[in-house]
Amino acid sequence: MIEAANLSKRFGAVEAVRNVSFVARDGEITGLLGANGAGKSTCLRMLYGVLGPDSGHARVDGIDIRGETSRARAHLGVLPHAAGLYGNLTARENIRYFGLLQGMDGERLGARTAELARTLGLTEFIGRRAKGFSQGQRIKVALARALVHDPGNIVLDEPTNGLDVMAIRNLREMLLALKRQGRCVLFSSHVMQEVAALCDRVVIIGHGKVLADETVQSIRQRSGGASLEEAFLQVLGNSDRVS
Amino acid sequence: MRALLTVFGKEFLENLRDRRTLFSALLFGPLFGPLLFGAMVSRMLDQSVMEADTPLQLTVSGSSHAPGLWRYLEAQGVRLSKADLSENEARAAVRGGSAQVVLIIPQEYGRRFAAAAPAPLLLVADSADSQTRKKADRARRVLGAYASAIARLRLQVRGVNPLIAEPVAVNEVDVATPTGRAVVVLGFMTYFVLFAVLMGGLYLAIDSTAGERERGSLEALLSLPVARLSLVGGKILATCAYMCLSLALSLTAFVCVFHFVRLERLGMSANLNARTAVIFFAICLPFVPLGAALMTFVASFTRSYREAQTYLTTVLLVPTLPIAFASIYSLKTKSSLMYIPSLSQHLLMTSVLKGERIAVPDVLVSAAASLGLALLLIVLTARHWRRETMLG
Numbered sequence: 001m002i003e004a005a006n007l008s009k010r011f012g013a014v015e016a017v018r019n020v021s022f023v024a025r026d027g028e029i030t031g032l033l034g035a036n037g038a039g040k041s042t043c044l045r046m047l048y049g050v051l052g053p054d055s056g057h058a059r060v061d062g063i064d065i066r067g068e069t070s071r072a073r074a075h076l077g078v079l080p081h082a083a084g085l086y087g088n089l090t091a092r093e094n095i096r097y098f099g100l101l102q103g104m105d106g107e108r109l110g111a112r113t114a115e116l117a118r119t120l121g122l123t124e125f126i127g128r129r130a131k132g133f134s135q136g137q138r139i140k141v142a143l144a145r146a147l148v149h150d151p152g153n154i155v156l157d158e159p160t161n162g163l164d165v166m167a168i169r170n171l172r173e174m175l176l177a178l179k180r181q182g183r184c185v186l187f188s189s190h191v192m193q194e195v196a197a198l199c200d201r202v203v204i205i206g207h208g209k210v211l212a213d214e215t216v217q218s219i220r221q222r223s224g225g226a227s228l229e230e231a232f233l234q235v236l237g238n239s240d241r242v243s
Numbered sequence: 244m245r246a247l248l249t250v251f252g253k254e255f256l257e258n259l260r261d262r263r264t265l266f267s268a269l270l271f272g273p274l275f276g277p278l279l280f281g282a283m284v285s286r287m288l289d290q291s292v293m294e295a296d297t298p299l300q301l302t303v304s305g306s307s308h309a310p311g312l313w314r315y316l317e318a319q320g321v322r323l324s325k326a327d328l329s330e331n332e333a334r335a336a337v338r339g340g341s342a343q344v345v346l347i348i349p350q351e352y353g354r355r356f357a358a359a360a361p362a363p364l365l366l367v368a369d370s371a372d373s374q375t376r377k378k379a380d381r382a383r384r385v386l387g388a389y390a391s392a393i394a395r396l397r398l399q400v401r402g403v404n405p406l407i408a409e410p411v412a413v414n415e416v417d418v419a420t421p422t423g424r425a426v427v428v429l430g431f432m433t434y435f436v437l438f439a440v441l442m443g444g445l446y447l448a449i450d451s452t453a454g455e456r457e458r459g460s461l462e463a464l465l466s467l468p469v470a471r472l473s474l475v476g477g478k479i480l481a482t483c484a485y486m487c488l489s490l491a492l493s494l495t496a497f498v499c500v501f502h503f504v505r506l507e508r509l510g511m512s513a514n515l516n517a518r519t520a521v522i523f524f525a526i527c528l529p530f531v532p533l534g535a536a537l538m539t540f541v542a543s544f545t546r547s548y549r550e551a552q553t554y555l556t557t558v559l560l561v562p563t564l565p566i567a568f569a570s571i572y573s574l575k576t577k578s579s580l581m582y583i584p585s586l587s588q589h590l591l592m593t594s595v596l597k598g599e600r601i602a603v604p605d606v607l608v609s610a611a612a613s614l615g616l617a618l619l620l621i622v623l624t625a626r627h628w629r630r631e632t633m634l635g
Contacts, residue, residue: 048466051631070468078466084459088260089253100249101467129260145463 001026001184002076002153006056007046016042018208019056024186024201026152029179031195032188033232034205040188041081043205044157047186048078060153074102077151081158083142087131091122091141094130095148102149109148116144120174136167143174154178156187160194172198192232204235211235246469250477254451255484264446268485272442273493276435281500288504299381302336304328305348309356312348315389321382333367343375344368344382359397432596433589436493437562440527441534443489444482445555448538451478453551456635471628472621475539479621482535490527494520514598526591526606529613533584536620537561543627546635565589576601581608584616 002024009017017039024030034040045051047058049065049072058065063072085094092113099109117123120140125133130141139159146154156175160168175198178185189195195202196216204212212219212235219231258264300322306313316323326345328336333345347365356362364386368379395405455461464474501515538555545551565586574580576594581587587609594601627633 045634050462050465050634070470073466073468076466078463080462080466082459082462084463086253086257086458086460088257093253093256097249097253098463098467101246101464101469103245103468142463 001061002030002047002155002186003059003062004043004047004056005059007043007053007058008055009042009046009051009053016208017046017053020205020208020210021056022203022210022213024153024184026184027179027182028200029175029185029187029198030201030203031199032186032203032205033190033192033195034188035190038190038205039208040190040205041157042208044155044186044188045080048076048155049073074149075152077146077149077154079139079142079146079154079156079159081161083139083159085130085133085138085141085145088129090129091126091133091137091144092117094141095144098145099148104149112148112150113144116147119177120144121170135162136164136170139163139167139171140174143171147178151183153184154186156185158188158190160189160191168194192229196232204232244473246473247477247480250469250474251480251484254447254478254481258447258450258481258485261446261450264450264485267446268443268489269492272445273439273489274496275442276432276439276493277496277500280432280435280497281504284500284504298322299378299385300324300343301382302326302328302333302342302345303348304333304345305350305352308348308350308352309362311356312389315392316385319385319388321385330365330367333365337367337369337375344378346382346386431566432497433592434563434566436490436497436523436527436592437530437566437585437588438559439493440486440490440531441538441559441562443486444531444535444538445559447478447482447485448535448542449548449551449555451481452539452542453545453548457547462634465628465634472625475621475625475628479532479535479539479624482539483531486531486535487528490524490531494523514596519595522595523592526588526595526609529610529617530584530588532617533613533620534562536617536624540620540624540627543624543633561585576605578602578605578608581605582612584609584613587612 004023005021007017007020008015020039020043022030032040032043042051046053047060047065049058049069052066060072061075063075065072085091086097089097095113095116096109099112104112113126117126120143122137122140122144125137130138133141143156143159146156159171163171172194175185175187179200199216201215202212202219203210219235222231222234258268298320301316302324303313303316304326306323306325313323326342328345328347330347333342333347336342337345345367347367349363349365352362352364366379366382366386368375368382370376370379394408398405398408455464465471498515498517498520538558541554541558542551545554562585565583566589568574569580569586569589574586574590576590576599580590587605591601591606591609
C-alpha cells in the first residue's frame, strides 16, 4: 500500500504539487492521470523518495519514505520515467546489478531472475547486451529490474511512453498479473483510455492538485452513463482546465 | 560496503567492454607519453651524434686570396667548396637555402694579412635557423683557432713568448652528474606519468556520472535502498582501478623506452629501471584517488557526455600548473612543497630520477596531503549526489 498524505512541493516560484493525498491499495491498479506538467512525476518522485516534500508524508506499507528510506524502498519497485539500461551489460547483468544492490544473495537472485524471465518473456534476449534492444525489450528488462526484489508495491512513471501497440498490450498484461498477485500497482499516464482500461481507481491531477480520486465505475456513474472520455472531461472541466 | 563493491564490480566490467574507455585508459593515456618521449630523445641523440661526426661544410668565395687559410681549413677536415659570390649573392644563397654557411674572402685580405693588419673575413649564416647556427658556430671556432695560431707565430717571429698573450687559462669544471643532466630532459616525463594516471580514469569518471544521466539509468539507481556514499565510492573505486592500470602500463612503457634509447650517448643516465618504476608507482598511488575523486566530482555536475568531456579536459591540465611553476622558479624538493599534490609527486619522482635519496617523511606528507584532499572531494561528491538537483 502506498499513501500520499498532504504532499506539497515547490520549485522556486512554481508550486508543482499542492497538498496531494491519496491511497493506492494492494491488489489494485491505481492510475495517476493528468496532463503533461500536471505534477504526476513530481508526485511519484516524492513517493519513491528521490524528492523530499516541502510538507506532508509519503508511506510505503506504512513506512515513512523519508524517515526510513532504505526499509521503505525494499518494499517498493520503481520504473522511473527515464528507465535506461546499461548498454554494455546483458539483460541478465542489468537485472542482477539491481538485485545485488537490493541486498539479494546470489542463489535467490538467480531463481528470481529466471522466474521474471519466464513471466515477462525475456528468455530470448536475456543473454544479449542491452545496447541494441527495442523499446519494448528495454521496458521489459527495466520492469524486471524494478521487480527483482519481489516488492509488494510498484510505481511506474508513464511506462507506456514510446511503446508500440503490441508492447503496450504486453505491459498491460504484466500489470494485471502483478495485481492478481496482490501487489499494489501505481502508474501515471496522460492517456485516459489507458487508465480506463486498466485501473481500479483513478487519481486525477491538475495543476498539482487532486481533482478526483474514485473508482472508474463511480466516475462513469456520475456522468450518467456517458462515454468514459466524456466522464473524464467532466471531472477536468469542473476545475479549471488541465490541458 | 557490499553495495560499494557491487557498484565497483559493475562499473569495472561495463567499462572493460567499452572501446572508448579501453582506448583512453589502456592505450592512448599510458603510451602517448613514453612514445613521444622516446621519439624526441632519440631525435636529440641522432642530432648530437650527427653534429660530432659529420665534417663541417663551408662554401668559400675568393679562396685565391687566402691560400694559407684554405690549406689550414682543409687540414682541419672542413669540407670546402669553391664559389664565386658577391656579398649580396651570398646572402641570397644562404637565405634561399642553397648554401648554409658562406665564407667570403675579400680582395684586400692578402694585402692586409701581409701587412699584419686585421684581415677582413665575411661569414654569412642565418642565426634564426638552429641547424645553420650550430654550423656557423663551428666555422667561427675553426677560424678563431686559425687566428690564434697565426698570432702565436707572429709573436714568436718577433721574439716574444706567445704565452704572454694568454694572461689567463680558464678550465671549466662541470659538476653535473650524468643523471643530473638527464633530469633536464626527463623533467616533463613526470607530467606524462600524471597525465597517464588521469587519462586512465577520464572516461570512467564521465561514464559513471554524466553517462548514467544521459542513458537515463540514474533515477532508477537513485531510487534503490543504497547509500549515496556507497554509489559514489564504488564508482570512484572503479575509476581508481583503471587509473592504476594506466599508471602501471605507462611506467612499464617508460622503462622499455629508456631501455632502448641509449641516453648514455648523450652523456646522461636515467635512474629508471624496474625497481625505480615500482617506487614511482608507490609515489603516484595516493594521487590516483585524488584524480578519480576530482574527475568524478566535476563530472557529477554535468548533464551530458559532451559537457563532461569539455570540463574534464581542463581538469587534465590541473596537475601541469604546479609542475610549470616548479620549473619556472626552479623549485627543489622541500618539505613544505610536499603539501601540494602533483607538485610533490613531481618533485619526488625527479629526485628518484636523479638518484637522490628521498626522505620518508616527505613521502608520507605527500601521500597524506593527496589522500586528505581525495577524501574531502569524495565527501563533497556524495553530498552532491544526495541533492535533489542530481536528478536533473
